[in-house]
Amino acid sequence: MIKLRDLTKVYGERKVVDSLTLDIKEKEIFALLGPNGAGKTTTIRMLTTLSRPTAGSIQINGYKIEKDTLAVKKSIGVVTQQSNMERELTAWENLELHGKLYKIPRPERKKRIDELLEYVGLVDRAKEKVANFSGGMVRRLMIARALMHKPQVLFLDEPTVGLDPQTRRKIWDLIKVMRLEGMTVLLTTHYIEEAESLCDRVGIIDHGKLIALGTVAQLKEKTGEFVLEYLEENQTERQFFATRSQALDYAQSIEASFNVRQSNLEDVFVQITGREVGG
């Protein structure tokens, strides 16, 4: 569905995305996970025609982005990290504008707008200006807009960043519905929990390079499914083990208090990159 080959973006002397090669399958929900400045947004911008790659190729839904740009544009929906809704237009007018841009016939457009406003829970705010909306409402409206033309692939760039936990869960529910509808979704996030609970596969990106790829279970398996944590010289040390009993055996040799638990994606990330995901 999405094929990236040696995708590279250079700004001045800085390589922001470095020879990224990746295949995302049809109906898959895939997360690009990485800290701020890892190259996630730049990758999404190239995939959504907002930025031109310096080198490499992109194929979406069988179309090459540089040759069949219009076909690619018709088959994708995009929710950018920063709100790009028309603040002076109402929610309904924003969706109407999008429908006109994608040449959706009038009766279908009207029906689709009503359906989507219902889907994202904004029916009662349809006639209100977007300028009056909260961050979460804007994000939900952006999702509705991205789905207006029934795209096969949806790109979500940090869909829940800056949102309160309740709104975040609402957006996760919307993504889960997309999974049921068989949509291919590529999302970027630096929230471990988001990648872990929503995605079929995860790619870890750092300094513009893809440094790990697989299902959450595969990534955990590579690192070790159990983690032993203990304090040494005022710093938390972590050791990874395939089984709990191996971790407990090793713990016998430690004098400090310790904790054995199942590893999570954050442990995987720290182990691979050597730093916290937010850093």
Added chain:
Amino acid sequence: MNFYPIFWREMLTWKREFRKTFISSLIGPLLYLVTFGWGLGRRIPIEGINYLDFVVPGIIALSALNTSYNAISSDLNIRRTLYRTFEQYVIAPVSIHSVVTGEVLAGTIRGLFSCSLVIILGYLFGANLHLSLSFFLVLAFSCFTFASLGVLAAMANDTHRDLATFGTLFIMPMSFLAGTFFKVSTLPIAVKYLIYCLPLTPTSLSLRSLALGNQISFVPLLAVACWAILMFIGALAVTKMKYAD
């Protein structure tokens, strides 16, 4: 070409802020009419012509420039650099030609509306204007030129401060120098030819000539048409360059 959604969006926001823009589009021309029409110019005949009759076509030209340029440049620049709403056009399956055409046509309509108000004001102030189809054609081409200039400026300048500087360096001098308030032919030869090269000058000259009931000469008319084409091509080229980073 699918320029209608872009045009529709512009018309919708115009409708929404109509009261504000209606009043502000009258303030400038009113001040010029009072200052140069009633105040300074009432007793200054230029080659036997009443100064009010001379200056009103200049104010109409000035209004074409200011309204068409400002209607597009500021809003588009903010939407591109600050609110990022321009991104939805880049992502959507619409061509750059459609986007530029939609924006320019919207600026042209707003310019023509504002100029119509100035014409009415001119009559109320007692000016004698000979209005004809040619007059409105020149006006439409000129509004098209300045709306294209608005798109060009909005796309070429990456911050709102840069856009303001562009306005101060290019738009403001042109407003006063391009034959709007005085006869360009009386200026020293080097300055005169420099001013003839400004896009507003053929508009002022053509509109004045037509409003005074004279036959329009071919050169300014050709210049008005050429500027419209050149400015639109310029707007297209800069937009294409800045469309995706």
